[in-house]
Amino acid sequence: xxxxxxxxxxxxLVDETVLQARVRELGxxxxxxxxxxxxxxxxxxxxxxxxxxxxxxxxDLPLSFDFMAVSQYVQGVGxxxxxxxxxxxxxxxxSVLLVEDVVDTGLTVNYVLSLLRARxxxxxxxxxxxxxxxxxIAQVPIAYRGFEMPxxxxxxxxxxxxxxxRNLKSIVAxxxxxxxx
Amino acid sequence: xxxxxxxxxxxxxxxAAIHAPLDExxxxxxxxxxxxxxxxxxxxxxxxxxxxxxxxxxxxxRVVASFSPDFYLPDFDLYIELTTMSxxxxxxxxxxxxxxxxxxxxxxxxxxxxxxxxxLLARFGVASQPVAHAEGGGMIAANLPTSEKDVS
Numbered sequence: 001x002x003x004x005x006x007x008x009x010x011x012x013l014v015d016e017t018v019l020q021a022r023v024r025e026l027g028x029x030x031x032x033x034x035x036x037x038x039x040x041x042x043x044x045x046x047x048x049x050x051x052x053x054x055x056x057x058x059x060d061l062p063l064s065f066d067f068m069a070v071s072q073y074v075q076g077v078g079x080x081x082x083x084x085x086x087x088x089x090x091x092x093x094x095s096v097l098l099v100e101d102v103v104d105t106g107l108t109v110n111y112v113l114s115l116l117r118a119r120x121x122x123x124x125x126x127x128x129x130x131x132x133x134x135x136x137i138a139q140v141p142i143a144y145r146g147f148e149m150p151x152x153x154x155x156x157x158x159x160x161x162x163x164x165x166r167n168l169k170s171i172v173a174x175x176x177x178x179x180x181x
Numbered sequence: 182x183x184x185x186x187x188x189x190x191x192x193x194x195x196x197a198a199i200h201a202p203l204d205e206x207x208x209x210x211x212x213x214x215x216x217x218x219x220x221x222x223x224x225x226x227x228x229x230x231x232x233x234x235x236x237x238x239x240x241x242x243r244v245v246a247s248f249s250p251d252f253y254l255p256d257f258d259l260y261i262e263l264t265t266m267s268x269x270x271x272x273x274x275x276x277x278x279x280x281x282x283x284x285x286x287x288x289x290x291x292x293x294x295x296x297x298x299x300x301l302l303a304r305f306g307v308a309s310q311p312v313a314h315a316e317g318g319g320m321i322a323a324n325l326p327t328s329e330k331d332v333s
Contacts, residue, residue, distance in 0.1 A: 073222040075307045107223040
């Protein structure tokens with residue numbers, strides 16, 4: 001844990017040891033479930049970066065991985081979500097596992113799944129490290145779930161506040177006064 | 182009209198239906214318009230207050246109280262209610278939602294409280310400030326980002 005921001009404003013929800021143990025469990029489960037398949041791990045930048053890196057090393061299969069990035073809502077700008085960085089490889093006929101740091105409203109995952117589905121993968125599943133169902137709008141199927149989280153503003157292990165704190169090794173909840181002040 | 186029966190003010194919608202332009206919709210609060218913009222951004226079909234659910238009747242069976250959730254998302258068969266009043270003022274709204282769930286158990290509704298919505302905006306990088314109930318309630322964005330950025 002770093003001293004990047006005041007102790008009073010945050011508390012650890014999932015520490016590094018517990019987090020890494022769960023990632024290994026997920027990796028073992030995925031290894032079992034995708035035997036003999038052309039497994040591709042895909043994540044949406046930037047939040048899923050650390051989870052993808054650790055999960056991919058916990059899966060004992062000859063997989064490959066790829067990245068996407070999509071635009072984020074900006075108030076008053078209008079327009080619609082779009083891909084800002086597309087996959088490098090074709091996924092038609094492959095077994096795709098979308099690796100997400102967190103599923104919150106489900107809006108981003110719902111959009112990305114619709115894009116991936118249209119490209120004809122043989123199999124398409126979601127692996128989410130964190131599931132925050134309290135604010136779920138788009139119901140998305142999560143085949144592999146790390147932890148169910150309360151409706152807190154989370155940072156660390158890829159999750160950010162204004163681009164910072166992604167590099168924390170634990171999942172940290174910020175107190176409301178820090179986020180809403 | 183009997184308890185448990187509701188009268189949609191619009192016909193069941195095609196998921197591909199397109200709502201009226203935002204400027205032509207009389208949103209109750211600015212925050213509802215922001216919610217509509219977010220749904221549009223993520224290409225989620227929605228309708229604004231399409232259904233009024235009677236929730237209370239007098240002795241003669243006349244409707245004396247009803248509830249119109251803010252949004253209906255046909256793709257997910259989900260109603261959304263934004264309660265952007267301060268927490269201490271939401272008791273009446275909670276009672277309505279609870280009554281709706283009792284009378285219409287098959288109706289899916291999700292309520293977003295002020296803090297929920299402000300945290301959601303914060304995740305999008307939009308800071309917000311609550312507006313006093315006496316001044317109309319809801320909230321306003323406290324900053325307006327000027328460029329798109331990659332999703333977190």
